[in-house]
Amino acid sequence: MNGEDGRDVAVLRNKRDASRYQILVAIAARQPAVSQQEIANAVGVTAQAVSEYVRELVESGAVEKHGRGRYEVTKEGVDWLISRTEDLRAFTEFVTEEVIGQVDADTAIADGALDPGDQVTLAMNDGVLHATPGEEGGATARALTAAETGEDVGVAEFEGLLDYETGQVTVVVLPDVREGGSRAVSPDEVASLADDHDLLATAGVEALAAARRADRDPDVRFGTAQAVQEAATRGLSVLLLVGPRALAAHTDRLREGSVGYELVDAR
Incomplete structure (x- = not known):
């Protein structure tokens, strides 16, 4: 498998080359005191296989052994890692920009x-x-x-670029049921606000009750934090009726999505 510049991306060609690359990285990250079992756990091969790979790496000059359980990647080994990493990076950029970009x-x-x-x-x-x-x-x-x-x-x-504006979100905060709940807001006000928005979302029982008192069926009742943010991102205006316990989750999501919103305290 060739990289963008024509070099062979050996670490992608077969499992043995990929394992050799991973074992070198594992040794470099843990040297000098590193056990073969640690490497096996990190790479996902058996300790016996690691022993064979390490022997080959020592024979090739990529790794030096300094006694039992002490290994060090040599300059030659580091150079090999760098070259293969550069090949991988170039190949990844090629796939991302030239392949995925064309089929997205x-x-x-x-x-x-x-x-x-x-x-x-x-x-x-x-x-x-x-x-x-x-x-x-x-x-x-x-x-x-x-x-x-x-x-x-x-x-x-x-x-x-698509030429459209992010939708505005109006957040009506309802008090806890012990402080009035849905009865804290006028049904006529809820109905008027709902008519001025593309969607009506309710988060919490108090919010659902307020919508029903205004003779309005909510468009969104579940997963409202994500749904409201996504709808606004797509250019829709949303009226969100929300109880105090769910307020932070919704406003945090809107801020993360760079969506503007207006807070209205029902009380």
């Missing part, structure tokens, strides 16, 4: 009939990626599959 794909909703290879313009609508035939926007890609209008289509070879 996403799924969108087709806003028109598409054939494989067609160029499309990408846009985020209602939190979902859409692909329109043609190259008329700031973000473009190539269709990987055929699709009719409204069907899912694979897209790849992305260029440009």
